[in-house]
Amino acid sequence: MSDPSQAGAVTASKGTIHLVHLYPREMSIYGDLGNTRALASRLRWHGYTPVVHDHHPGAPWPHEAHLLVGGGGQDSGQLRVQDDLATHADRLRALAADGLPMLMICGMYQLLGRAFITAEGHRLPGLGILDVTTTGNATRMIGPVVLQTPVGEIVGYENHSGSTVLGEGQEPFGQVRHGQGNNGSDGTEGARTGNVIGSYLHGPILPANPALADHLLEIAVVRATGAWDPEDVDDTIAHQAHDRQVRSLLSA
Numbered sequence: 001m002s003d004p005s006q007a008g009a010v011t012a013s014k015g016t017i018h019l020v021h022l023y024p025r026e027m028s029i030y031g032d033l034g035n036t037r038a039l040a041s042r043l044r045w046h047g048y049t050p051v052v053h054d055h056h057p058g059a060p061w062p063h064e065a066h067l068l069v070g071g072g073g074q075d076s077g078q079l080r081v082q083d084d085l086a087t088h089a090d091r092l093r094a095l096a097a098d099g100l101p102m103l104m105i106c107g108m109y110q111l112l113g114r115a116f117i118t119a120e121g122h123r124l125p126g127l128g129i130l131d132v133t134t135t136g137n138a139t140r141m142i143g144p145v146v147l148q149t150p151v152g153e154i155v156g157y158e159n160h161s162g163s164t165v166l167g168e169g170q171e172p173f174g175q176v177r178h179g180q181g182n183n184g185s186d187g188t189e190g191a192r193t194g195n196v197i198g199s200y201l202h203g204p205i206l207p208a209n210p211a212l213a214d215h216l217l218e219i220a221v222v223r224a225t226g227a228w229d230p231e232d233v234d235d236t237i238a239h240q241a242h243d244r245q246v247r248s249l250l251s252a
């Protein structure tokens with residue numbers, strides 16, 4: 001908490017939090033870079049110091065990681081990152097099992113699953129952190145989405161050819177209230193195992209859903225510092241946009 005007698009003074013940081021963005025060049029379509037920016041901004045607003053590590057194929061693994069994010073991309077972008085992902089597969093599986101929070105969108109969600117078989121029949125092996133399998137289709141699933149999730153009502157935008165099926169017992173990220181979700185037929189969207197969330201939702205998802213951003217940050221900050229001490233953040237504009245999307249889609 002800030003001391004009013006110190007007004008104008010620089011307040012001490014509550015801790016340094018390392019965010020790792022996997023493959024921002026190849027996998028950051030439809031504004032998914034906004035997720036990293038939202039996390040870094042919110043950390044600052046909550047009084048923490050963010051350090052963002054952009055991880056590119058072939059680069060050494062960052063020396064510290066408290067939260068991992070990855071975005072969507074074309075099938076060709078997924079092909080370009082898959083060798084590097086395989087290099088770090090054991091490390092990523094161990095971090096996931098240890099409870100490291102991860103948010104993987106669309107193409108990176110597919111690669112955290114068991115496999116992605118493209119519409120042309122190429123099989124990209126995944127990490128198997130999420131028990132999901134994705135198959136490319138000729139028709140794309142495109143449009144705005146509303147989900148019900150344990151983290152609350154989530155809004156976003158999907159655009160994918162991949163149709164994803166959850167393995168038996170795999171928890172989805174949420175239930176579709178509007179949109180297509182994993183496959184357009186079973187009402188599920190995304191997947192969650194422990195603190196690893198995979199989702200098709202762009203938007204980008206975190207600026208549009210501050211509660212989800214803070215949910216991930218809380219896990220990361222507790223891992224890094226032992227406690228989560230948030231400030232009040234004015235999310236009025238995000239909430240207005242969120243509510244407008246929910247109202248217009250669910251009353252349509």
Ligand code: GLN
Binds near residue numbers: 071075105160162163
């Ligand atoms: N190439 C994948 C698909 O179309 C991922 C798309 C994306 O990340 N937006 O299913």
